[in-house]
Amino acid sequence: MTWAVRVGVAFAGTAQQPTPDLKAGKAAYEQSCARCHGVEGHGDGGDAKRFYPRPRDFSMGVYKFRSTTSGTPPSDADLFRAITQGLPGSNMPDWQHLDEQTRWQLVYYLKSLSPVFEQTKPEPLTMADDPGLAHADLAKGKAVYTQLGCAACHGAQGRANGMSAAGLVDDWGKKIRPANLTKGWNYRGGSQPRDIMLRLMAGIDGAGMPSYAEAVSGPDAWQLAYYVASLQEPAHWNLIAHAASITGSLPETLDDPRWASVERTDVRLRNVVQPDGEWVEPPTVVSVAVQAVYNGEAVAWRLSWDDPSQDQHGSPDALALVLKPEAAQGDTVTLQAWPYAGAPALDVCYWSAEDNAARETVTTDYATAAAREAAQASLTAAARYEDGQWQLIVQRPARPTNPERAASMTPDEFVSMAFAVWEGGNPGARAVSPWIDLVLSDAHEPAHH
Amino acid sequence: MHQTKFVSPCAIAIIVAIGCGGAKPQDAAAKPTTTEAPMQLADAPAGTAPAATGTAAVQVTVKFAGNAPAAKTIKMDADPICQQQHATAVQSEDVVVNGNGTLKNVFVYVKEGVKGSYPAPATPVTLEQTGCWYKPHIFGIQTNQPLDIVNDDATLHNINAKPTINVPFNIAQPVKGMKSSKKFAKPEVMVKFKCNVHPWMNAYAGVLGHPFFGVSDDQGAAAISGLPAGTYTLEAWHEVYGAKTQTVTVGDGEKKTVEFTFKAQ
Numbered sequence: 001m002t003w004a005v006r007v008g009v010a011f012a013g014t015a016q017q018p019t020p021d022l023k024a025g026k027a028a029y030e031q032s033c034a035r036c037h038g039v040e041g042h043g044d045g046g047d048a049k050r051f052y053p054r055p056r057d058f059s060m061g062v063y064k065f066r067s068t069t070s071g072t073p074p075s076d077a078d079l080f081r082a083i084t085q086g087l088p089g090s091n092m093p094d095w096q097h098l099d100e101q102t103r104w105q106l107v108y109y110l111k112s113l114s115p116v117f118e119q120t121k122p123e124p125l126t127m128a129d130d131p132g133l134a135h136a137d138l139a140k141g142k143a144v145y146t147q148l149g150c151a152a153c154h155g156a157q158g159r160a161n162g163m164s165a166a167g168l169v170d171d172w173g174k175k176i177r178p179a180n181l182t183k184g185w186n187y188r189g190g191s192q193p194r195d196i197m198l199r200l201m202a203g204i205d206g207a208g209m210p211s212y213a214e215a216v217s218g219p220d221a222w223q224l225a226y227y228v229a230s231l232q233e234p235a236h237w238n239l240i241a242h243a244a245s246i247t248g249s250l251p252e253t254l255d256d257p258r259w260a261s262v263e264r265t266d267v268r269l270r271n272v273v274q275p276d277g278e279w280v281e282p283p284t285v286v287s288v289a290v291q292a293v294y295n296g297e298a299v300a301w302r303l304s305w306d307d308p309s310q311d312q313h314g315s316p317d318a319l320a321l322v323l324k325p326e327a328a329q330g331d332t333v334t335l336q337a338w339p340y341a342g343a344p345a346l347d348v349c350y351w352s353a354e355d356n357a358a359r360e361t362v363t364t365d366y367a368t369a370a371a372r373e374a375a376q377a378s379l380t381a382a383a384r385y386e387d388g389q390w391q392l393i394v395q396r397p398a399r400p401t402n403p404e405r406a407a408s409m410t411p412d413e414f415v416s417m418a419f420a421v422w423e424g425g426n427p428g429a430r431a432v433s434p435w436i437d438l439v440l441s442d443a444h445e446p447a448h449h
Numbered sequence: 450m451h452q453t454k455f456v457s458p459c460a461i462a463i464i465v466a467i468g469c470g471g472a473k474p475q476d477a478a479a480k481p482t483t484t485e486a487p488m489q490l491a492d493a494p495a496g497t498a499p500a501a502t503g504t505a506a507v508q509v510t511v512k513f514a515g516n517a518p519a520a521k522t523i524k525m526d527a528d529p530i531c532q533q534q535h536a537t538a539v540q541s542e543d544v545v546v547n548g549n550g551t552l553k554n555v556f557v558y559v560k561e562g563v564k565g566s567y568p569a570p571a572t573p574v575t576l577e578q579t580g581c582w583y584k585p586h587i588f589g590i591q592t593n594q595p596l597d598i599v600n601d602d603a604t605l606h607n608i609n610a611k612p613t614i615n616v617p618f619n620i621a622q623p624v625k626g627m628k629s630s631k632k633f634a635k636p637e638v639m640v641k642f643k644c645n646v647h648p649w650m651n652a653y654a655g656v657l658g659h660p661f662f663g664v665s666d667d668q669g670a671a672a673i674s675g676l677p678a679g680t681y682t683l684e685a686w687h688e689v690y691g692a693k694t695q696t697v698t699v700g701d702g703e704k705k706t707v708e709f710t711f712k713a714q
Contacts, residue, residue, distance in 0.1 A: 149623040152528070214620055
């Protein structure tokens with residue numbers, strides 16, 4: 001059988017599969033897996049409540065990422081791949097540091113945890129040949145995307161903002177979100193066209209994504225896979241964000257052509273864990289894209305983040321751009337923990353969709369920043385919501401005197417910057433980033449070599 | 450066209466049951482059915498007891514005691530194609546109490562006492578998605594009998610079937626008119642169907658190895674006929690109120706009435 005057709009054996013590792021040794025598998029499981037997946041594999045490890053997606057409950061025998069038909073268990077190779085490569089965007093890491101023998105023993109041990117593997121044989125998918133990137137027809141792929149109704153959940157531009165997205169539940173009745181197709185780095189099963197093709201044909205069992213094997217021809221499905229891959233926006237996880245030097249007035253509009261040449265940094269956002277460790281709802285805002293420019297006097301940021309719903313009242317969409325002021329330098333404060341009793345004051349530039357205004361205040365909590373008080377400095381802001389995405393410009397003086405103790409930004413010096421985002425459709429949650437360094441460059445100063 | 454949920458066992462009488470002692474072939478007039486193709490049966494595998502049919506029947510009435518819970522209104526605004534198919538808001542179907550104080554959509558079947566094997570009918574049972582709603586909501590089907598799932602709507606539906614004994618499946622039907630055919634190999638009461646795109650949609654199927662089942666209608670009535678003489682355990686299953694059983698003994702040609710009562714909670 002050819003590689004292209006028999007998907008089931010496509011990823012089989014390099015060594016021959018060893019004979020099962022459940023004792024060895026169990027020992028390896030207890031050492032590496034039990035902490036998250038639970039001692040008996042029920043997905044109830046000590047850390048499990050804090051993770052989204054939750055660690056798999058192996059006793060259910062339901063697996064998401066397979067090369068087998070809808071409803072049939074994964075192949076051994078599918079399990080081996082998940083262990084070896086991990087699931088991007090989740091807390092399941094890759095386990096390449098375990099030798100292959102150990103990983104195969106883990107595969108056999110996982111299978112022993114559910115009777116499904118005895119009751120039903122994995123049925124490998126039969127897939128059409130990959131036409132190759134050279135023969136990808138994105139217009140055709142886009143037509144297939146429309147025809148198959150993908151936008152109902154994934155949204156017209158793939159930003160997970162379809163009409164049905166907010167109401168999705170998984171097979172256990174818990175809320176779940178469809179994949180944001182623009183974020184290839186967040187696809188659990190991999191972001192290559194072939195990975196996408198597998199998801200289309202096999203469906204994602206347990207998660208609600210159905211199999212399209214009976215609804216679309218092989219060649220059309222490949223075109224769709226290439227189209228979906230074309231929706232991905234590569235992320236730039238720079239640890240240092242550079243504010244480009246410009247002369248004259250700062251850009252005030254989102255479409256100012258000067259933004260096009262400014263370096264972009266993506267910053268990962270994670271929901272603040274609730275006090276009792278449980279998720280309120282699945283995270284919907286997972287990253288923010290940042291660009292910055294400096295004209296010697298002030299800084300302008302252009303920010304963009306995906307948010308499935310535009311919420312302006314009640315619990316409005318909002319973003320806080322947080323800087324570490326002088327007094328907090330050296331403090332180990334993180335936005336995952338802040339605010340808390342005894343926390344240092346932080347410089348919060350807070351924008352809300354409710355009034356589309358941004359204000360700056362140095363404070364020990366967000367509530368003060370969100371309140372509209374005279375003591376806060378008003379910042380220039382412009383915002384736009386379009387098809388599942390907010391875009392925002394905020395301007396701020398580099399070395400303000402109001403508010404007092406505001407963070408000062410000086411060229412060639414690092415300023416710690418972080419973000420907090422509120423998504424009105426998910427009111428209990430707050431998505432926050434770690435600190436990243438912002439550096440202003442100044443064309444008026446001699447260049448450093 | 451109203452689809453019956455099971456094929457009349459009277460048609461089985463064409464193949465005379467062996468060992469039923471005195472059974473007379475019934476004519477098809479006993480059960481009002483729509484015109485459908487005559488059922489074709491595979492030969493019973495050698496060595497197993499052949500399908501036994503008889504002349505006894507059980508008429509079941511499912512009553513409801515107490516006040517019916519208020520029906521919930523379904524919001525379909527997530528999909529305008531669904532919403533525009535309904536002039537008035539749709540009410541949930543999980544508890545439907547008929548005007549005469551009986552309960553609709555109760556799956557009634559013979560749980561114990563059936564002997565022999567009953568080959569799967571070739572005629573399919575049809576599950577429709579119409580107006581973003583499953584029709585029928587509750588139905589019965591035999592093991593290995595084809596289930597034709599049809600999308601009558603111009604919108605994406607997926608059929609997410611969650612059996613625990615049979616093999617589950619979750620398939621997409623994006624196009625109006627699409628039909629998928631599935632089978633369940635093992636008896637299972639009940640198999641739940643749902644749509645992820647339209648989370649208010651759900652249906653339940655009782656999969657049995659024999660044809661002795663029915664669903665209570667808008668008079669609360671369900672009929673089971675063609676039973677060989679014997680003692681049987683009948684179960685009545687409701688998606689909210691659970692299941693109740695009763696034993697019934699029937700002789701040849703006998704027609705017994707059985708009542709179940711479910712109480713409001």
